[in-house]
Amino acid sequence: xxxxxxxxxxxxxxxxxxxxxxxxxxxxxxxxxxxxxxxxxxxxxxxxxxxxxxxxxxxxxxxxxxxxxxxxxxxxxxxxxxxxxxxxxxxxxxxxxxxxxxxxxxxxxxxxxxxxxxxxxxxxxxxxxxxxxxxxxxxxxxxxxxxxxxxxxxxxxxxxxxxxxxxxxxxxxxxxxxxxxxxxxxxxxxxxxxxxxxxxxxxxxxxxx
Amino acid sequence: xxxxxxxxxxxxxxxxxxxxxxxxxxxxxxxxxxxxxxxxxxxxxxxxxxxxxxxxxxxxxxxxxxxxxxxxxxxxxxxxxxxxxxxxxxxxxxxxxxxxxxxxxxxxxxxxxxxxxxxxxxxxxxxxxxxxxxxxxxxxxxxxxxxxxxxxxxxxxxxxxxxxxxxxxxxxxxxxxxxxxxxxxxxxxxxxxxxxxxxxxxxxxxxxxxxxxxxxxxxxxxxxxxxxxxxxxxxxxxxxxxxxxxxxxxxxxxxxxxxxxxxxxxxxxxxxxxxxxxxxxxxxxxxxxxxxxxxxxxxxxxxxxxxxxxxxxxxxxxxxxxxxxxxxxxxxxx
Numbered sequence: 001x002x003x004x005x006x007x008x009x010x011x012x013x014x015x016x017x018x019x020x021x022x023x024x025x026x027x028x029x030x031x032x033x034x035x036x037x038x039x040x041x042x043x044x045x046x047x048x049x050x051x052x053x054x055x056x057x058x059x060x061x062x063x064x065x066x067x068x069x070x071x072x073x074x075x076x077x078x079x080x081x082x083x084x085x086x087x088x089x090x091x092x093x094x095x096x097x098x099x100x101x102x103x104x105x106x107x108x109x110x111x112x113x114x115x116x117x118x119x120x121x122x123x124x125x126x127x128x129x130x131x132x133x134x135x136x137x138x139x140x141x142x143x144x145x146x147x148x149x150x151x152x153x154x155x156x157x158x159x160x161x162x163x164x165x166x167x168x169x170x171x172x173x174x175x176x177x178x179x180x181x182x183x184x185x186x187x188x189x190x191x192x193x194x195x196x197x198x199x200x201x202x203x204x205x206x207x208x209x
Numbered sequence: 210x211x212x213x214x215x216x217x218x219x220x221x222x223x224x225x226x227x228x229x230x231x232x233x234x235x236x237x238x239x240x241x242x243x244x245x246x247x248x249x250x251x252x253x254x255x256x257x258x259x260x261x262x263x264x265x266x267x268x269x270x271x272x273x274x275x276x277x278x279x280x281x282x283x284x285x286x287x288x289x290x291x292x293x294x295x296x297x298x299x300x301x302x303x304x305x306x307x308x309x310x311x312x313x314x315x316x317x318x319x320x321x322x323x324x325x326x327x328x329x330x331x332x333x334x335x336x337x338x339x340x341x342x343x344x345x346x347x348x349x350x351x352x353x354x355x356x357x358x359x360x361x362x363x364x365x366x367x368x369x370x371x372x373x374x375x376x377x378x379x380x381x382x383x384x385x386x387x388x389x390x391x392x393x394x395x396x397x398x399x400x401x402x403x404x405x406x407x408x409x410x411x412x413x414x415x416x417x418x419x420x421x422x423x424x425x426x427x428x429x430x431x432x433x434x435x436x437x438x439x440x441x442x443x444x445x446x447x448x449x450x451x452x453x454x455x456x457x458x459x460x461x462x463x464x465x466x467x468x469x470x471x472x473x474x475x476x477x478x479x480x481x482x483x484x485x486x487x488x489x490x491x492x493x494x495x496x497x498x499x500x501x502x503x504x505x506x507x508x509x510x511x512x513x514x515x516x517x518x519x520x521x522x523x524x525x526x527x528x529x530x531x532x533x534x535x536x537x538x539x540x541x542x543x
Binding site for chain 2: 036099106175
């Protein structure tokens, strides 16, 4: 039992390092001047894309758990959710610092006029609510309401994809890939599909045993 | 010749000013105004400018021959010229992909020699012209122009080429010619972005100008930049440069110039008419629906200095071009 929890700890640490690594990599690129003529935008776009990838990773954990019955996937769910939020916050900071140059009037205008900014801000606000209620204390306090609250992550996914769609200018290839993955992850949550996935997971376990 | 404006636009005088006077003037100027301005002043009378860290490249023979007789600094800007590496590795050229680094990565395979340009429509001398035949009757000029992208960033580029008006005049437009329509090469084998299945642009890329805009002395056809032949990712071997309009008007790798009677369809306008107008004059007062056009990020910038500056009407060329649009509602004709 002690051995297993040490494994889990190592796994959690590995996930932590893997989620942190891109930020270090991009920072390094900026530091050595390899991020192009607009390093702020480079960070902005990478962090935004990173947040979306992390969100999709987070949402893949439940189907993966059903399929593999491996506990490891469920123990990193909160961590990946928090990483998603963290990337989102950094993405927002890049926008405020490097795109707006901390011009608050421009921020006010964007928040009134630009649908993709509004949608992005809304997604981040929901993620904030999920992040602050992700600890044990909040779970106990919220009781039965915790689960429906955290289902709002699906709304976040939709908002983030919309936010991305509205900044596309000439080519939808990249967006389509993310949208397809998102759609697949949602389909895997349809009760009958989810049940089949669990059954498949059970059979695989049986075969392995 | 152009009307001189005291502030932002100055004509190079190295053809007429004796070198000693010019040198002392330069010394005086750099002492007073500092590095930013000095960098844009005329450098050498004959040898051409010496921009830092430019990747050398040899153009076709006709290009190199023409280069020797260039009017350097024919038009300059007070702004500091963008480093060559940034101007060549941060491009919107969707024919090669939608990422800004895609053009530098994939444009190398474009074959630019030989290059033929079709000149047709309402002209007395239609035909398929070899690029050199189109260009060499005019003397090369170097023009340092600000380039304002519709995405709210900007650069300052020293172009090499000839006035667009020269080419149009030589084609002998008929009385019916009211607009000029341009077309980029369409060849998905050489241009991987055109092969994308989720691309939104209807190829070939198309642009257009009203006749008086096209004949304006600032409208320019570039075949080179930074004292060398155009890199492929910047629109080799022939591109338009219209400095008072958003960058997407300055169509690249041109294969057809048509003089036409009615306003031509243009690519971005076809894709999103509410976002991109036919005129696309730089205008801080008319926002793009998705972002403000009031300011721009002058590149390169850094994390500590986003370099956000005010966008000027007509990209700072209002004195020269505002007259073209007198009486027009620029909110309507954006």
